[in-house]
Amino acid sequence: MKRLFASIHDVSPRFEGEVDRLLDHLAPHVGRRLAMLVVPDHWSSAPITPAFAARLRGWADEGVEMFVHGWTHRDDSAHAGRAAALKARHMxxxxxxxxxxxxxxxxxxxxxxxxxxxxxxxxxxxxxxAPAWLYSEGARAALADAGFALAEDHARVWRPGGAVVARGPVITWASRTRMRQLSSLAAAGALRHVLQPTRNVRIAVHPGDTTVPALLESITTTFAAFRRHRPAAYAELAG
Structure with a gap:
């Protein structure tokens, strides 16, 4: 059976309103069968408050899966290698x-x-x-030591220390600039067709998507395109 894995990134008190809007937007397609990627202290200035913690607990009680999504989401490292520096600057x-x-x-x-x-x-x-799906080699090695059952980057989902359990690019959108909006809209349009035969499809949305009507429209079209894929829990991949 084909499966659809949906996720809301950057879940934090900073974006509470946007998260609510995304939940409402995705509800007709997946209900509460989705994952939230929780940032404990977004950019070191938005720690999880007791009120927001209560909301997280309520969503978890409704069946929403919770992933750890970094700690601050901010890159404060000095990148020694050229490849890492280019990723940090451009991705x-x-x-x-x-x-x-x-x-x-x-x-x-x-x-x-x-x-x-x-x-x-x-x-x-x-x-x-990881924020932006970017890992150092040390971070990849730390996943198993931290005891996580699953990890994800842009191209795959795997069991730390074990097997890859899903392959294929995440369908996602970028809202930061007009050029990134257009390129993400084009990519989503192409992937809606390319990934149809794929057993496991992943769709990820971000708070910034709610600020651009064209992105929300594309998100709706994309979920509708995969209506024959069953909304699934990531935990199914953990075995």
Whole structure:
């Protein structure tokens, strides 16, 4: 059976209104069968408040899966390698938090995030997804040490220390600039067709998507295109 995995990124008190809007927008397509990627302290200035923690617990009680999504989402590393520096500069606006971290620092942040999310929800975190889907080698190695059952980057989902359990690009959108909006709209349009035969399809939305009507329209069209894929929980991939 073909499966559809939906996720809302950057879940934080900073974007509470946008998260609510995205939940409403996705409800006709997946209900509460989706994942939230929780940022414990977005850009070190939006920690999870007691009120927002209660909302996270409520969503988890409704069946929403919770992933740890970094700690601050901000990249504050000094990138030594040229490839990493180029990724940090061009693939994200200073938000690839785990792209330049050592194993020790990545592991510390992962453990803190996992403990916080699990304390709030009373459930095991489904997994870890790095901000902007970018990992250093040390961060990739730390995933298994932190005890996460699943991890994801732009091209795959895997069990840390084990097998790849889903392959294929995530369908997602970018709202930061007009050029990025147009390129993401084109990519989504192409992937709606290319990924039809794929067993596991992933669609990810972000708070910024709610500010651009064309992106919301594309999101609706994309979910409708995969109506024959069953909305699924990531935990199914954990085995």
């Amino acid at each position: 994200t606006a200073g938000e690839g938090e785990f792209l330049g971290l050592s194993h020790a620092e990545a592991l510390a942040r992962m453990r803190r995030g996992k403990a916080l999310v699990e304390e709030i929800t009373g459930r095991a975190a489904t997994g870890f997804i």
